[in-house]
Amino acid sequence: xxxxxxxxxxxxxxxxxxxxxxxxxxxxxxxxxxxxxxxxxxxxxxxxxxxxxxxxxxxxxxxxxxxxxxxxxxxxxxxxxxxxxxxxxxx
Amino acid sequence: xxxxxxxxxxxxxxxxxxxxxxxxxxxxxxxxxxxxxxxxxxxxxxxxxxxxxxxxxxxxxxxxxxxxxxxxxxxxxxxxxxxxxxxxxxxxxxxxxxxxxxxxxxxxxxxxxxxxxxxxxxxxxxxxxxxxxxxxxxxxxxxxxxxxxxxxxxxxxxxxxxxxxxxxxxxxxxxxxxxxxxxxxxxxxxxxxxxxxxxxx
Numbered sequence: 150x151x152x153x154x155x156x157x158x159x160x161x162x163x164x165x166x167x168x169x170x171x172x173x174x175x176x177x178x179x180x181x182x183x184x185x186x187x188x189x190x191x192x193x194x195x196x197x198x199x200x201x202x203x204x205x206x207x208x209x210x211x212x213x214x215x216x217x218x219x220x221x222x223x224x225x226x227x228x229x230x231x232x233x234x235x236x237x238x239x240x
Numbered sequence: 241x242x243x244x245x246x247x248x249x250x251x252x253x254x255x256x257x258x259x260x261x262x263x264x265x266x267x268x269x270x271x272x273x274x275x276x277x278x279x280x281x282x283x284x285x286x287x288x289x290x291x292x293x294x295x296x297x298x299x300x301x302x303x304x305x306x307x308x309x310x311x312x313x314x315x316x317x318x319x320x321x322x323x324x325x326x327x328x329x330x331x332x333x334x335x336x337x338x339x340x341x342x343x344x345x346x347x348x349x350x351x352x353x354x355x356x357x358x359x360x361x362x363x364x365x366x367x368x369x370x371x372x373x374x375x376x377x378x379x380x381x382x383x384x385x386x387x388x389x390x391x392x393x394x395x396x397x398x399x400x401x402x403x404x405x406x407x408x409x410x411x412x413x414x415x416x417x418x419x420x421x422x423x424x425x426x427x428x429x430x431x432x433x434x435x436x437x438x439x440x441x
Contacts, residue, residue: 172404176407176408179408194377194380194384197384197387197388200407201387203411204392204407204411207411207414207415207418210422211279211414211417211421212279214418214422214425215275215421217429218275218424218425219274219275219278220271221425221429221432222274223271223274
């Protein structure tokens with residue numbers, strides 16, 4: 150069992166090491182807040198950590214925006230002309 | 241390549257459609273309920289605006305379908321997409337998930353059994369510094385991939401390479417979603433602020 154596992158991991162490492170480095174550099178380009186001259190030594194764990202925090206912040210922003218929108222929709226009363234504009238757009 | 245502006249238009253159209261569907265049903269909705277519906281339609285719009293069927297979008301849609309209350313909204317929004325395809329993908333995802341869970345349970349039991357044996361052997365090993373650093377790095381990477389798997393929908397049953405690809409795609413769509421929502425909410429706020437100012441004057 151252990152010999153099979155070691156053989157698998159070595160052949161997998163040969164194929165996907167470069168792939169993983171490429172993917173991680175691409176991922177790093179998507180993240181905000183990096184300097185213009187991105188360092189070539191993109192440590193995988195740092196990039197992954199930044200990715201996780203970025204995804205979490207995006208989730209939080211979506212949550213916050215839907216909160217605000219629901220509050221806005223609830224404050225409109227039924228008869229104003231603005232409400233009809235928004236209503237025709239959204240509702 | 242699907243440009244981001246096209247994605248934004250698609251997402252906006254689908255989101256507004258979803259809001260129309262869910263907000264037209266009842267006029268008096270609880271704040272939390274309305275917020276959930278807004279968020280749900282945004283998520284489904286984001287998932288279906290992607291023309292290429294990525295696995296995170298399928299996972300999002302299947303998650304939404306599980307909730308019985310929301311299936312009507314989902315099916316109305318998706319409309320033309322064949323339900324069979326989605327059913328197959330959901331079944332696949334569920335079976336993969338079960339397989340992964342079984343593997344995890346097996347691994348855990350083997351690990352606990354082997355731990356007791358390893359404790360006796362490890363005392364004599366002298367670990368060199370480079371080995372130490374690489375093991376720490378590997379452990380960190382593993383830990384962070386686990387967290388990422390939890391964040392990306394449907395990420396539990398994916399290998400590392402595809403997880404990173406899916407994460408990139410997911411981040412792009414999330415950016416689109418946030419941009420569109422931000423502008424819609426800002427526009428609505430300006431409209432309502434104007435109205436309030438007029439009332440005061």
